[in-house]
Amino acid sequence: MIEPANLDLWFYPALTLLAVFTGFIDAVAGGGGLVMMPVLLTTGLPPHVVLGTNKVQSMCGTAMATWRYHKAGLFSFRTSAPTAAVVFIGALAGSLAIQHLSADVLKLVVPVLLIAVALYTVFSPNMSDQDRHGHLGEKGYMPVGAGVGFYDGFFGPGAGQFFATTLVGLRGLGLTRATGLTKYLNVVSNLASVIVFTVGGQAMWILGLCMGAGAMTGAWIGSHFATRFGAKMIRPLLVVVSIGLTLRLVWGWFAA
Structure with missing residues (x-):
């Protein structure tokens, strides 16, 4: 675990407040990293530390959303456990791979997939x-x-959208049920990533947990609204976030 002394203290409350917003977005449609990741990069932290720290706060937020959706009866932990197990293994492998490989190819492919998600x-x-x-x-x-x-x-951006649309299109779940199960699978994949990044010393736990408190607050609010208003709220937000992620990734091509 690392916690650089040169990180300005005002980042802690500022990022915690921002995490309330991103936690809300993540709980409903996913894609909170669209906002959080660029802001975290402004701290001057190394990219892998930014990834690891973001996974800590994301894990906290998705855990809260998962609990709320489960309490609403949208999915079963026991029934979905086998899928969650293979998601965990997949995320573990992906987090290990990113330590040694470049994500440049995914930066080219993912915007196309996200546009497909938005159109679908x-x-x-x-x-x-x-x-x-x-x-x-x-x-x-x-x-x-x-x-x-x-x-x-x-890599990460758009994973929530990919889970949700495949659960609807392939599993036949209604959108709100798919969103609930998505959060369960998301928290499992985040946990796997957090384990890998922590073992590699690439996660700031104090900052991550501060942000996590904000993310949990936002996730509680977001999951409440999603279970109350269902697809009429989730569907347009899913489109907006998918397009936003696409534009952000395409902008990264030219800004690099």
């Missing part, structure tokens, strides 16, 4: 709260979950 969300009649017959069952979805988990551990 806008035009597909399946993006509602009504459950449908799925193309894949729990076991059939496991390779998909492992793949998204690997991606979340390796």
Whole structure:
């Protein structure tokens, strides 16, 4: 664990307040890193430390959202445990891989995938709260979950959107149920990443937990609104966040 002495103290309360907003966004549609990651990079911390610290705060926020969605009866821990296990393994592998490999290829591919998510969300009649017959069952979805988990551990932006849209399109879940299960899979993948980054000494736990408190507050509010208003709130926010992430990643091509 690291905690550089030269990090200005005002970053702690400022990032904690920002995490309230990003926790809200993450709980409803995912993509809070769209805001948090660029701000964390302004602290001057190394990119891998930024990734690790962001995973700590994200884990806290998704844990709160997971608990809220579970209490609302949107998914079962026991039923979804096998998928969660393969997501954990996938994220573990992805987090180990990013320590040694470049994410440049993903920076080119992910915007295309996010645009596809936005288009599917806008035009597909399946993006509602009504459950449908799925193309894949729990076991059939496991390779998909492992793949998204690997991606979340390796790179991250848009993982929540990929979980949600595949759970709707392939598993046949209604959008609010898919969002609830997404948070469970997200917290598992975040936990795997946090373990890897912590062992590698690339996570600032004091800053991460301060931000995590903010993220939990935002996640509590966001999950409350999502369970109350359902797809009519989640669907447009999913589109906005997907497009926002795409623009942010494309901007990164030219700013690099």
